[in-house]
Amino acid sequence: MKTDLPQSFRRLEYRPPVYTFDQVELDIALDPARTIIKSRIEVLPGKSFEAGAPLVLVGHELEFVSLRINGEAHRHFELTPDFLTIHSLPKEGKEKFIVEIICVCVPEKNTSLMGLYVSNGNFFTQCESEGFRKITYFLDRPDVMARYRVTLRAREAEYPVLLSNGNLLKTEKLPNGWHSAIWEDPFPKPSYLFTLVAGKLECIEETITTSSGAKKLLQIWVEPHDLQKTRHAMDSLIASIHWDEKRFGLELDLERFMIVAVGDFNMGAMENKGLNIFNTKFVLAQPETATDADFANIESVVAHEYFHNWTGNRVTCQDWFQLSLKEGLTVFRDQEFSADQMGSESGRAVKRIEDVRLLRQLQFPEDAGPMAHPIRPDEYQEISNFYTVTVYEKGSEVVRMYQTLLGIEGFRKGMDLYFKRHDGQAVTCDDFLMAMADANGKDLTQFRNWYSQAGTPRVKLEEHYDATKKQYQITLTQSCAPSPGQPDKKLFHIPLKMRLITNSDDQVEQLLELTQASQTWTFDNIDERPVLSINRNFSAPIHLDFEQSEADLLTLFSSDDDPFNRWEAGQKLAMQMILNHRLPDKQLIDAYRNLLMDPKLDPAFKDLALTLPAESYLYEQCTSVDPQKIFTARRAFRREIAKQLQLEWAALYQQMQTPGPFKSDAVDAGKRALKNLALSMLLEANTAVWAPMAVNQYRIADNMTDRYAALAGLVIHGAREATDCLSDFYERFTNDALVIDKWFGLQSSRPPVDGLEPTLGNVKKLREHPAFKMNNPNRVRSVIHTFCSNNPASFHQTDGSGYEFWADSVLALDPINPQVAARLARALDRWRLFAAPYQDRMKSALERVAAYQTLSPDTREVISKALS
Numbered sequence: 001m002k003t004d005l006p007q008s009f010r011r012l013e014y015r016p017p018v019y020t021f022d023q024v025e026l027d028i029a030l031d032p033a034r035t036i037i038k039s040r041i042e043v044l045p046g047k048s049f050e051a052g053a054p055l056v057l058v059g060h061e062l063e064f065v066s067l068r069i070n071g072e073a074h075r076h077f078e079l080t081p082d083f084l085t086i087h088s089l090p091k092e093g094k095e096k097f098i099v100e101i102i103c104v105c106v107p108e109k110n111t112s113l114m115g116l117y118v119s120n121g122n123f124f125t126q127c128e129s130e131g132f133r134k135i136t137y138f139l140d141r142p143d144v145m146a147r148y149r150v151t152l153r154a155r156e157a158e159y160p161v162l163l164s165n166g167n168l169l170k171t172e173k174l175p176n177g178w179h180s181a182i183w184e185d186p187f188p189k190p191s192y193l194f195t196l197v198a199g200k201l202e203c204i205e206e207t208i209t210t211s212s213g214a215k216k217l218l219q220i221w222v223e224p225h226d227l228q229k230t231r232h233a234m235d236s237l238i239a240s241i242h243w244d245e246k247r248f249g250l251e252l253d254l255e256r257f258m259i260v261a262v263g264d265f266n267m268g269a270m271e272n273k274g275l276n277i278f279n280t281k282f283v284l285a286q287p288e289t290a291t292d293a294d295f296a297n298i299e300s301v302v303a304h305e306y307f308h309n310w311t312g313n314r315v316t317c318q319d320w321f322q323l324s325l326k327e328g329l330t331v332f333r334d335q336e337f338s339a340d341q342m343g344s345e346s347g348r349a350v351k352r353i354e355d356v357r358l359l360r361q362l363q364f365p366e367d368a369g370p371m372a373h374p375i376r377p378d379e380y381q382e383i384s385n386f387y388t389v390t391v392y393e394k395g396s397e398v399v400r401m402y403q404t405l406l407g408i409e410g411f412r413k414g415m416d417l418y419f420k421r422h423d424g425q426a427v428t429c430d431d432f433l434m435a436m437a438d439a440n441g442k443d444l445t446q447f448r449n450w451y452s453q454a455g456t457p458r459v460k461l462e463e464h465y466d467a468t469k470k471q472y473q474i475t476l477t478q479s480c481a482p483s484p485g486q487p488d489k490k491l492f493h494i495p496l497k498m499r500l501i502t503n504s505d506d507q508v509e510q511l512l513e514l515t516q517a518s519q520t521w522t523f524d525n526i527d528e529r530p531v532l533s534i535n536r537n538f539s540a541p542i543h544l545d546f547e548q549s550e551a552d553l554l555t556l557f558s559s560d561d562d563p564f565n566r567w568e569a570g571q572k573l574a575m576q577m578i579l580n581h582r583l584p585d586k587q588l589i590d591a592y593r594n595l596l597m598d599p600k601l602d603p604a605f606k607d608l609a610l611t612l613p614a615e616s617y618l619y620e621q622c623t624s625v626d627p628q629k630i631f632t633a634r635r636a637f638r639r640e641i642a643k644q645l646q647l648e649w650a651a652l653y654q655q656m657q658t659p660g661p662f663k664s665d666a667v668d669a670g671k672r673a674l675k676n677l678a679l680s681m682l683l684e685a686n687t688a689v690w691a692p693m694a695v696n697q698y699r700i701a702d703n704m705t706d707r708y709a710a711l712a713g714l715v716i717h718g719a720r721e722a723t724d725c726l727s728d729f730y731e732r733f734t735n736d737a738l739v740i741d742k743w744f745g746l747q748s749s750r751p752p753v754d755g756l757e758p759t760l761g762n763v764k765k766l767r768e769h770p771a772f773k774m775n776n777p778n779r780v781r782s783v784i785h786t787f788c789s790n791n792p793a794s795f796h797q798t799d800g801s802g803y804e805f806w807a808d809s810v811l812a813l814d815p816i817n818p819q820v821a822a823r824l825a826r827a828l829d830r831w832r833l834f835a836a837p838y839q840d841r842m843k844s845a846l847e848r849v850a851a852y853q854t855l856s857p858d859t860r861e862v863i864s865k866a867l868s
């Protein structure tokens with residue numbers, strides 16, 4: 001019977017597979033209109049096997065052609081849109097048997113970009129999480145790990161390059177202009193790590209020697225015209241390989257490792273074994289076309305995918321509820337790598353601040369909204385909706401807390417034990433926790449609650465100083481608000497790094513472990529009232545409720561030796577004032593000035609210290625958000641800093657110039673960041689006066705960071721010169737899709753400017769622009785997602801026009817690409833947090849989308865959870 005109720009999958013319903021696969025042979029004849037897939041699978045009884053059990057394979061949007069078992073045509077099967085159920089197996093399935101299936105798929109019609117698809121005339125696949133079922137009927141689940149041998153066939157003139165996982169065994173010319181390549185992957189893998197690529201591509205390559213003395217071939221494959229933009233990705237790959245050997249003793253296990261770039265991709269990149277597929281955005285860069293942020297992102301995504309080779313591929317997930325096992329751990333590893341690449345302690349701190357900013361801007365709202373879920377979710381309807389900032393970024397924070405609790409060496413011991421126990425297996429988050437606990441003899445029972453509970457814990461802090469006893473006390477009380485399906489929360493194990501700042505400088509950093517509802521710590525022999533620096537380096541991902549005086553915050557902001565907390569104190573001061581509609585007072589302006597002019601401080605740190613908290617983070621501090629009021633208060637606060645420090649900004653703009661040839665290192669990138677903040681502040685202070693300087697920077701820039709920053713400053717501040725520069729930018733870079741994405745994105749992100757047409761009108765025009773393509777995720781994200789998720793003051797209008805645009809866009813995108821649509825659908829998640837006029841209109845827009853009968857399961861889950 002067909003039911004319209006969405007199907008839910010539950011973690012506790014996990015059963016090991018009934019059958020499992022040993023060797024898998026695929027023979028794929030590639031044709032955009034009709035690709036023929038022949039599979040030959042060795043099937044064995046699995047852990048849940050019972051004699052006579054049918055073999056149930058999943059398949060989606062496939063044309064079934066034939067089935068053979070042990071070489072004979074087999075008729076005992078049922079075929080439904082999603083399953084091929086095979087009955088009457090030889091010897092009741094008790095012994096190994098061979099299944100051979102032929103089926104067909106249509107890559108050129110595949111706009112979902114899951115399974116096998118065509119992008120700019122070339123073939124690519126995306127199988128995580130459940131894309132392999134769109135290529136052939138299979139046990140498409142991560143705990144079925146098989147060895148693959150793959151034969152690819154295609155017309156040679158159109159598809160000269162044929163790639164798949166592992167090692168190339170053989171290539172051959174075939175009749176009628178076809179050719180073939182046979183690839184074999186020596187490592188057993190789940191189907192989500194399978195991939196193939198075919199087309200007109202070229203590569204740069206390098207040979208390196210790894211720690212054991214083995215030679216490895218590294219290749220980066222791109223469309224021929226992009227070849228000169230691959231150097232940075234290659235350097236990042238080599239650095240990642242060496243870093244993983246040094247930090248974790250993990251060596252590349254394949255003879256060759258390839259990266260391929262594709263312009264149509266739903267996510268950032270994918271860690272397929274030995275053949276990573278990347279969104280072009282995270283591969284292609286040269287100074288003229290990519291910003292410093294792009295360079296840094298490429299370095300971290302290349303590292304992330306490479307690190308998955310061990311954390312994800314060698315040891316994979318038992319089921320998709322365990323996604324954070326590989327993702328949280330791998331994000332932690334890439335964050336640590338990028339921090340080390342900064343080349344200094346202050347650089348490490350800058351990276352940490354950037355990561356925490358992102359967490360608070362994106363993950364804290366998620367954790368407080370209708371899609372809140374533990375890093376190891378208990379239930380999902382569509383797993384692709386759970387590639388979230390919670391699973392990734394909060395997951396990484398949880399891994400970081402092990403390191404905080406166990407120390408760097410203890411953490412390494414835990415990692416070593418994890419690989420010793422589980423190499424080649426599909427395991428759970430619990431297995432990881434047990435490896436950490438056993439390797440260190442530490443009881444981590446209560447730490448488990450970080451995996452099972454959603455929501456950001458709150459820690460309330462009360463301090464007391466007794467001058468006569470020379471005693472200082474702090475009391476910490478933890479709580480966590482209810483989240484969907486979790487009304488009551490258990491206590492968390494929260495590691496808090498702290499230090500008492502005193503004039504005598506005699507206190508050292510300590511680690512407090514908050515495990516009870518409320519705990520008090522007493523510090524003796526404290527001669528004068530100290531200033532508390534707590535949750536240093538953001539040791540726990542919590543909300544801290546601590547009414548620290550402005551005087552203490554100013555002390556921390558000017559002298560805390562923990563750079564994270566120094567930054568944090570400044571953020572807190574600014575946040576409190578903005579939310580109270582206050583402008584920065586003289587003391588704060590003086591503190592900003594001293595910080596900006598301190599020659600010992602890293603320019604990148606200064607840039608972050610003077611960057612105000614994001615609007616989305618400010619929303620989370622309120623009970624009834626008026627986005628226009630918050631925008632106005634934040635902007636007024638910023639303008640005041642800009643005006644009061646205009647001389648300093650002008651001086652910094654000069655001091656931070658980086659003469660000589662362009663260098664993309666962290667030092668010069670930090671200088672550019674601060675210089676461009678100075679430019680933006682000058683434009684904020686007086687647009688008309690400073691616009692010519694911005695135009696000049698735009699014109700003479702030899703790199704995209706400076707050119708884009710100048711253009712952005714002009715656009716965002718509504719300078720009259722912006723129009724000409726925007727046209728010039730489009731013409732200069734017409735043929736570079738990633739730069740044109742920036743052109744679209746910048747216009748969509750323009751906040752309201754007095755006297756200018758609201759941004760929505762322009763966004764609608766951009767959607768009609770000949771270069772706008774609804775089936776290219778990068779383009780869609782740069783126009784639509786940017787407007788709906790990254791331009792709050794333009795999006796949230798009392799007339800609801802932004803929400804209507806959102807609803808129209810979700811409905812238009814959903815039939816083309818459900819994953820990209822479902823992500824856009826999340827833009828209204830926090831609707832209940834807003835003041836009445838906004839909230840009512842958001843609800844109507846959500847209901848309009850919900851009323852659509854034919855929504856994809858992806859979008860349906862997001863919308864129905866938002867409304868529930």
Ligand code: 0A1
Nearest residue numbers: 126128129266267269270271
């Ligand atoms: N595992 C990848 C993320 C990823 C997930 C799903 C995809 O399907 C569209 C693509 C990529 C990572 O963590 O990098």
Ligand code: ZN
Nearest residue numbers: 304308327330
């Ligand atoms: Zn990942």
